[in-house]
Amino acid sequence: MPLTQLSKSQWQPYFDRFSRTLAAKRVEIETAGLAPGRHVQGESIPVARISYDPTADVLVLSGDQFEHVIRHPKEVHLEHEFEWVHGIEVVDQGGERHIMVLKDPLLVPVT
Numbered sequence: 001m002p003l004t005q006l007s008k009s010q011w012q013p014y015f016d017r018f019s020r021t022l023a024a025k026r027v028e029i030e031t032a033g034l035a036p037g038r039h040v041q042g043e044s045i046p047v048a049r050i051s052y053d054p055t056a057d058v059l060v061l062s063g064d065q066f067e068h069v070i071r072h073p074k075e076v077h078l079e080h081e082f083e084w085v086h087g088i089e090v091v092d093q094g095g096e097r098h099i100m101v102l103k104d105p106l107l108v109p110v111t
Contacts, residue, residue: 011052030099
């Protein structure tokens with residue numbers, strides 16, 4: 001799937017629009033930095049909003065039971081196919097990568 005880098009001027013309006021489409025999405029959050037390996041911060045948790053505050057220079061991913069704050073993001077990349085975003089990678093000031101994989105919830109048939 002293609003990766004697209006967003007310019008910093010696009011972050012706030014993009015995530016404001018994108019948050020309106022997040023209904024029923026779930027997210028898996030991983031971080032990867034200088035320490036070896038990736039660290040899973042959350043698996044398949046409901047996400048309600050992704051926002052960027054240019055004044056505080058923070059990107060926030062939040063839901064009912066969590067908040068993941070990325071201070072001083074330097075790069076934002078989207079993994080997408082057509083209009084569907086499957087993942088977001090944010091590189092912060094320290095070079096740590098925050099990888100957010102978006103998923104649809106599992107549908108369980110009613111019996």
